Amino acid sequence: MIGAGGRSNRLSALFWRQPMLALAGLALPPVLWLVLIYIAALAVLFVAAFWSVDDFTGEIVRTWTVRNFTELAASPTYRTIALRTIGMAALVTLTDAVLAFPVAYYMARVAGRRLRLVLITLVVLPLWSSYLARVYAWRLILAHDGALNWGLRALGLPAAEIGYTNWAMWIVFSYIWLPFMIMPVYAALERIPPSFFEASQDLGARGGRTLRRVVLPLAMPGLIAGSIFTFSLTLGDYITPVLVGGPGSDFIGNVVYSNVGVANNIPFAAAYATVPLVLMGLYLWLARRLGAFEVL
Amino acid sequence: MNKKANMGERQMKTSVTKAVLAAALGAVLAPAGAFAAPAKADYPKEIGKGEGELNIVAWEGYAQDDWIKPFEQQSGCKVNRKYAGSSDEMVALMRSGGGGQYDLVSASGDATLRLIYGGDVQPIDVNLIPDYANFLDNLKSPPHNTVNGLHYGLSYEWGPNVLMWNADKITTPPDSWAAIYNDTHKGQITVPDNAIQIADAALYLMATKPELGIKDPYELTRAQLDAATKLLSDQRPLIKKYWALASDEIELFKNGDAIIGAAWPYQTNALRADNVNVMDTVPKEGATGWADSWMLASKSKHVMCAYQFMKYVSTHEVQAQQEIYFGETPANAKACDAMNALEAGSCSKYHLDAPASYFQQIHFWKTPLPDCGDGRKDCTSYGDWQKAWQKVKG
Amino acid sequence: MERRATRILLGLWVALVLAFLFVPILLIALYAFNASNVQSWPIRGLSLQWFPATWANGEVRAALWLSIRAGLIATALAVILGTGAAFAVHRYRFPGRDALSFGVVLPIALPGIITGMALNSFFVFWGMQLSFWTIVIGHATFCIVIVYNNVLARLRRVPRSLTEASMDLGAGPWMTFRRVTFPAISTALIAGALLAFALSFDEVIVTTFTAGAQNTLPLWIFGAIRLGQELPEVNVIVLVVLALTAVPVWLAYRVTMDPDGR
Numbered sequence: 001m002i003g004a005g006g007r008s009n010r011l012s013a014l015f016w017r018q019p020m021l022a023l024a025g026l027a028l029p030p031v032l033w034l035v036l037i038y039i040a041a042l043a044v045l046f047v048a049a050f051w052s053v054d055d056f057t058g059e060i061v062r063t064w065t066v067r068n069f070t071e072l073a074a075s076p077t078y079r080t081i082a083l084r085t086i087g088m089a090a091l092v093t094l095t096d097a098v099l100a101f102p103v104a105y106y107m108a109r110v111a112g113r114r115l116r117l118v119l120i121t122l123v124v125l126p127l128w129s130s131y132l133a134r135v136y137a138w139r140l141i142l143a144h145d146g147a148l149n150w151g152l153r154a155l156g157l158p159a160a161e162i163g164y165t166n167w168a169m170w171i172v173f174s175y176i177w178l179p180f181m182i183m184p185v186y187a188a189l190e191r192i193p194p195s196f197f198e199a200s201q202d203l204g205a206r207g208g209r210t211l212r213r214v215v216l217p218l219a220m221p222g223l224i225a226g227s228i229f230t231f232s233l234t235l236g237d238y239i240t241p242v243l244v245g246g247p248g249s250d251f252i253g254n255v256v257y258s259n260v261g262v263a264n265n266i267p268f269a270a271a272y273a274t275v276p277l278v279l280m281g282l283y284l285w286l287a288r289r290l291g292a293f294e295v296l
Numbered sequence: 297m298n299k300k301a302n303m304g305e306r307q308m309k310t311s312v313t314k315a316v317l318a319a320a321l322g323a324v325l326a327p328a329g330a331f332a333a334p335a336k337a338d339y340p341k342e343i344g345k346g347e348g349e350l351n352i353v354a355w356e357g358y359a360q361d362d363w364i365k366p367f368e369q370q371s372g373c374k375v376n377r378k379y380a381g382s383s384d385e386m387v388a389l390m391r392s393g394g395g396g397q398y399d400l401v402s403a404s405g406d407a408t409l410r411l412i413y414g415g416d417v418q419p420i421d422v423n424l425i426p427d428y429a430n431f432l433d434n435l436k437s438p439p440h441n442t443v444n445g446l447h448y449g450l451s452y453e454w455g456p457n458v459l460m461w462n463a464d465k466i467t468t469p470p471d472s473w474a475a476i477y478n479d480t481h482k483g484q485i486t487v488p489d490n491a492i493q494i495a496d497a498a499l500y501l502m503a504t505k506p507e508l509g510i511k512d513p514y515e516l517t518r519a520q521l522d523a524a525t526k527l528l529s530d531q532r533p534l535i536k537k538y539w540a541l542a543s544d545e546i547e548l549f550k551n552g553d554a555i556i557g558a559a560w561p562y563q564t565n566a567l568r569a570d571n572v573n574v575m576d577t578v579p580k581e582g583a584t585g586w587a588d589s590w591m592l593a594s595k596s597k598h599v600m601c602a603y604q605f606m607k608y609v610s611t612h613e614v615q616a617q618q619e620i621y622f623g624e625t626p627a628n629a630k631a632c633d634a635m636n637a638l639e640a641g642s643c644s645k646y647h648l649d650a651p652a653s654y655f656q657q658i659h660f661w662k663t664p665l666p667d668c669g670d671g672r673k674d675c676t677s678y679g680d681w682q683k684a685w686q687k688v689k690g
Numbered sequence: 691m692e693r694r695a696t697r698i699l700l701g702l703w704v705a706l707v708l709a710f711l712f713v714p715i716l717l718i719a720l721y722a723f724n725a726s727n728v729q730s731w732p733i734r735g736l737s738l739q740w741f742p743a744t745w746a747n748g749e750v751r752a753a754l755w756l757s758i759r760a761g762l763i764a765t766a767l768a769v770i771l772g773t774g775a776a777f778a779v780h781r782y783r784f785p786g787r788d789a790l791s792f793g794v795v796l797p798i799a800l801p802g803i804i805t806g807m808a809l810n811s812f813f814v815f816w817g818m819q820l821s822f823w824t825i826v827i828g829h830a831t832f833c834i835v836i837v838y839n840n841v842l843a844r845l846r847r848v849p850r851s852l853t854e855a856s857m858d859l860g861a862g863p864w865m866t867f868r869r870v871t872f873p874a875i876s877t878a879l880i881a882g883a884l885l886a887f888a889l890s891f892d893e894v895i896v897t898t899f900t901a902g903a904q905n906t907l908p909l910w911i912f913g914a915i916r917l918g919q920e921l922p923e924v925n926v927i928v929l930v931v932l933a934l935t936a937v938p939v940w941l942a943y944r945v946t947m948d949p950d951g952r
Contacts (some may be wrong), residue, residue, distance in 0.1 A: 236801020543918030
């Protein structure tokens with residue numbers, strides 16, 4: 001016991017005297033893990049996008065070409081799909097921000113300790129129920145003879161034909177990623193000292209003004225952090241469009257996925273995958289500058 | 297850390313990264329050898345003791361416990377099952393990890409040639425499968441799994457892609473695929489989300505537009521492919537949803553979203569079992585269909601278990617069980633009695649006892665290749681089909 | 691404090707959002723008792739048959755067990771790597787510090803299909819057969835950031851003076867870590883680990899590219915959804931998992947909450 005303690009004491013003293021050693025011990029494993037496993041592989045993917053496929057042999061030609069990119073840019077189909085994907089990701093992010101902010105605010109500022117705990121648990125709990133099963137459940141709600149139309153008919157309202165449309169995708173995506181927005185916004189709001197609100201009110205600011213001038217700017221990092229999740233998760237999804245989308249609902253992910261299935265299309269898939277890759281890179285860079293990484 | 301050490305580390309990091317990069321580039325592109333040459337035959341002398349494990353890629357419903365469990369018990373081969381949703385996915389899975397990840401795949405005819413010419417599967421010795429002798433003649437050496445006399449696949453089950461409709465909503469039984477191409481049922485039609493669907497359109501054009509000169513729905517020139525694509529593009533506004541999963545279509549019919557569409561008999565069975573009044577037919581233009589084969593990976597590590605499995609699933613009992621579960625037809629012509637024992641009348645319901653003419657009206661899936669198969673080399677490839685299908689879907 | 695009307699309006703909004711979050715889950719729970727295996731509204735018959743059926747399903751049990759093991763190991767790896775990264779970034783200024791804090795976010799911030807393809811190519815390069823361990827590596831990669839963020843956020847709140855006081859009082863660095871720093875971050879570790887496990891437990895897209903013949907629970911669910919024959923079993927599984935995790939999740943957040951919070 002003493003021996004073990006002594007050894008760990010010696011070890012810790014060594015680390016204390018040699019901060020570089022401690023740093024290496026702490027930082028090297030995650031750095032190596034990320035660089036060797038992940039970053040290198042990403043680079044490979046990116047490089048492959050600049051190669052091409054011989055139409056007749058199906059072999060990959062390893063000479064630099066931007067053919068995949070020009071083909072993508074020239075095709076209205078792929079442009080439409082990219083715009084649909086990005087537009088949906090943006091719309092979902094916006095929707096979730098609007099839905100989440102009051103909830104996070106209530107959790108952080110209005111609810112007492114006990115209620116807050118219940119709310120946090122309720123918000124996080126859906127993450128423990130299968131994403132696939134939840135998406136699937138929406139089909140039952142939105143179908144022609146589904147729960148929604150059943151309710152509408154009971155109220156004497158006309159049926160809503162939104163099953164298997166882009167409206168359905170919008171609802172389901174907003175639903176699925178909502179907890180990923182609520183939590184960071186809550187984390188950001190919870191950090192605001194109550195004195196800030198009091199100070200603002202003491203200075204004569206009304207509720208709306210306090211919200212605009214004090215709360216929103218301080219919640220911004222949380223909103224941006226949440227938007228990284230909602231935006232990126234929507235951008236990379238290909239299962240929800242299959243399950244609840246209608247005709248004309250394919251996402252970038254669907255195209256990439258179907259092109260991976262046929263070996264000689266890997267460069268093409270990689271080229272198309274650079275669209276979300278570059279987009280997220282820019283987004284992250286921007287988010288970082290806005291300080292969103294601290295509340296992710 | 298002093299500056300020098302830092303530099304050194306950085307340099308090392310760069311060179312490691314470079315090395316990783318260079319090697320990984322080669323590895324990602326390993327499937328570049330696709331369409332090189334089929335693998336050579338290397339048969340085992342006999343089916344020996346199993347290796348204790350077997351990894352298979354199968355269609356959903358092709359590896360149910362009902363018949364897998366008894367196999368595991370009698371062979372000692374534990375079966376790890378991976379289900380694929382499409383032929384493309386099957387090909388991808390068989391190639392994943394450089395191949396050898398899986399031992400067997402239940403490939404449909406639109407994937408088999410890709411696997412054979414990709415060198416992903418090896419020839420099998422049909423003489424080691426006793427029930428092979430009982431197979432339907434057309435399925436002993438069909439062109440989709442037999443190349444140059446070598447059997448790269450063992451036929452399993454087959455069936456037509458039928459026209460299915462809700463008989464409560466559509467009272468006059470349709471007898472032509474026209475029902476899904478004209479706007480009578482606009483917004484209530486569903487067809488599979490699959491590039492091979494182009495063949496369905498080509499089949500319809502074969503009958504309705506003979507001037508296009510389509511002889512085989514899988515061997516289309518650019519002009520013929522464009523015509524099929526146009527038909528499908530015109531069809532798109534009529535579509536409620538392109539179904540990707542069998543359950544998509546089941547729910548579309550069950551919940552009133554769709555009333556007519558292209559289906560597998562599986563969906564008909566599932567819906568009828570749930571008291572939805574659906575009917576299906578092979579329309580007068582004929583139908584496309586699937587004929588699945590079990591294929592052995594060229595880098596399989598469990599060859600004995602794989603042979604034991606193929607031997608087992610070729611027996612008439614298992615073929616009948618499979619048939620009842622999925623609603624398809626066995627390759628084993630002797631399965632009739634076992635089928636009828638499981639479900640009275642199922643042998644004729646699934647046409648195992650039908651005359652050859654029934655078989656003739658089904659155009660089985662095969663991989664579209666630039667080589668038209670009749671000397672012409674100007675046919676469109678599966679890659680072309682995929683892009684065309686993407687364009688149709690938008 | 692907010693005015694009464696504001697509070698009521700906010701409360702109403704929260705109730706609506708919670709309803710939005712839980713209606714599909716209630717449906718899942720209800721249809722676990724569906725007599726038919728096709729879902730249609732309204733439910734026409736109730737049955738308990740799917741509970742024993744699910745339990746008897748060997749594939750479900752194997753997938754569940756595999757998911758739990760993969761999740762636990764991936765979480766453990768993520769805790770080690772994420773905590774290390776968080777301490778490094780918090781304590782030290784070093785070249786590449788910014789890059790590290792950026793790189794750690796990438797696996798989760800980049801769309802899943804890209805992460806999946808990239809990891810797949812990595813495994814192919816090293817000639818690694820896709821296996822249980824490739825699933826674990828993939829999950830650990832995107833779980834690092836969860837632990838990292840939780841720990842880093844907590845470290846930023848622990849006043850430096852606390853550790854300094856401990857050292858001044860004669861405690862060695864090890865003692866300081868054990869008695870001061872670790873207790874301060876332990877609840878953040880729990881929360882981070884819990885969320886990391888949840889992410890791993892429900893991941894589909896990356897796993898599709900990193901799993902071999904093994905089925906994690908979500909992969910089995912995706913399979914079961916395709917044909918639809920075993921749909922009620924999917925609902926049973928979801929219901930059971932929810933029932934089993936609700937209390938631990940609640941407890942975990944209870945210990946995580948600042949005791950000095952309101």
